[in-house]
Amino acid sequence: MIYDSILSCVGNTPTVRLNKMFPYQEHTVLAKLEMLNPGGSIKDRPAKFMVEQGIKRGDITPYSHIIESSSGNLAIALAMICQQHALPFTAVVDPKISPTNLKLLEIYGANIVQVTEKDQNNGYLQTRIDTVQRLVAQTPNSVWINQYANPDNWRSHYFGEAEEILNDLEVKVDYLVVGASTSGTLMGVARRLKEANKNLKVIAVDITGSVLFGGTSGPRELPGIGASRVPELLDPTEVDEVIYVDDYESASACRELVKKESIFAGGSSGSAIAAIKKLLPTIPKHSVVLTLFADRGDRYLDLVYDQDWFDMVKQRHLSNSITQLEQIV
Numbered sequence: 001m002i003y004d005s006i007l008s009c010v011g012n013t014p015t016v017r018l019n020k021m022f023p024y025q026e027h028t029v030l031a032k033l034e035m036l037n038p039g040g041s042i043k044d045r046p047a048k049f050m051v052e053q054g055i056k057r058g059d060i061t062p063y064s065h066i067i068e069s070s071s072g073n074l075a076i077a078l079a080m081i082c083q084q085h086a087l088p089f090t091a092v093v094d095p096k097i098s099p100t101n102l103k104l105l106e107i108y109g110a111n112i113v114q115v116t117e118k119d120q121n122n123g124y125l126q127t128r129i130d131t132v133q134r135l136v137a138q139t140p141n142s143v144w145i146n147q148y149a150n151p152d153n154w155r156s157h158y159f160g161e162a163e164e165i166l167n168d169l170e171v172k173v174d175y176l177v178v179g180a181s182t183s184g185t186l187m188g189v190a191r192r193l194k195e196a197n198k199n200l201k202v203i204a205v206d207i208t209g210s211v212l213f214g215g216t217s218g219p220r221e222l223p224g225i226g227a228s229r230v231p232e233l234l235d236p237t238e239v240d241e242v243i244y245v246d247d248y249e250s251a252s253a254c255r256e257l258v259k260k261e262s263i264f265a266g267g268s269s270g271s272a273i274a275a276i277k278k279l280l281p282t283i284p285k286h287s288v289v290l291t292l293f294a295d296r297g298d299r300y301l302d303l304v305y306d307q308d309w310f311d312m313v314k315q316r317h318l319s320n321s322i323t324q325l326e327q328i329v
C-alpha cells in the first residue's frame with residue numbers, strides 16, 4: 001500500500017498484549033500503540049481532524065493562520081499537519097517547554113511565541129491564553145484551535161482509535177483505562193466503545209497534583225497528563241472510576257515496561273500501567289483491560305529516563321507517603 005502523504009499515515013495503530021508485564025493468565029491487558037503515529041503521538045489524530053473539519057466547514061481557508069497554546073505533543077502534531085496543508089502555524093509555549101520539543105517545532109516550521117511572565121497562580125496558563133487572544137486579535141484570518149473546548153478533539157478519537165478497536169480486536173473490552181488531560185481521548189474512545197458494549201467500565205487516569213477530577217492542585221512534573229483547569233470537553237458522569245498515580249509511579253512503570261516488553265514509552269503510558277496495577281486486584285478474573293500508549297520515550301530522556309529526575313520524584317513520592325501515613329496514625 002502506498003500512501004498519498006504523511007497525513008494518510010495517521011492512525012491504524014497496532015494493539016499488543018502485555019504478556020510479560022502481566023504474566024498471570026487471569027486477565028488480558030492490551031495496549032494500543034498510539035506512539036507509532038507519524039508525529040510521534042496520539043495527538044496526530046485530533047490535530048489532523050480539527051484542521052480538516054475546520055477546512056470542511058470553511059472555518060479554515062488557504063489564508064488562515066492557525067494558533068494554539070501547547071508546548072507538547074499537540075503543538076508538534078499541529079506543526080506537522082499545518083505544514084502539509086501549507087497553513088502557517090503559531091505555537092504559544094512557555095519556559096517549561098523541553099529543548100527537544102522546541103527543536104521539533106522549529107523543524108516542522110512552526111512560529112514559536114514564548115511567554116515569560118507567570119500568572120497569579122504562579123503558572124503560565126492564563127498568560128498563555130491571554131497571549132493567544134492577543135495574537136488572534138492581531139493576526140488577520142487567525143483561527144484558534146482551542147483543544148480544551150473543540151468537540152472535534154473528542155470526535156477524532158471516537159471515529160479514530162475507538163472505531164479501529166471495534167474493527168480490529170477479536171475480544172470484547174471490559175475495562176478501558178485512559179490517561180486524561182484535555183479529556184478528548186477519554187471522552188471520544190469511551191463514548192464509542194460504550195455504544196458497542198454498555199457494560200464497559202471507563203477508568204480515567206489522573207496524576208497527583210492535577211485538578212481534572214476535583215484533585216488538589218500541586219506540584220507535578222510529567223507533561224501530557226493532568227491539567228491545571230477543568231476542560232470544557234470533560235463530562236465526569238461518563239467516567240466510572242478515577243485512579244490517581246504520581247510522577248514516580250508513572251516513571252517506575254515506564255522503566256518496567258521497557259525492561260519487560262521492550263516498549264519505550266512516554267510518561268502517561270507509565271501512568272496507565274501504574275493505574276492498571278491498582279485496578280487488576282479489584283476486578284473479576286478473565287477481564288479484558290485496554291489502554292492506549294500516547295507517545296514514545298524519546299521526549300522523556302531528561303525526565304522518566306534520567307536518574308536525577310527519577311530520584312527527585314521518588315523522594316517526593318516517599319515524603320508524600322510518610323505525610324499520608326502520619327495523617328492516618
Ligand code: PMP
Binds near residue numbers: 186223266269294
Ligand atoms: N498522554 C500524552 C503523552 C499526551 O500528550 C496527552 C495529550 N495532552 C494525553 C496523554 C492526554 O490526552 P487528552 O488531551 O486527549 O486527554
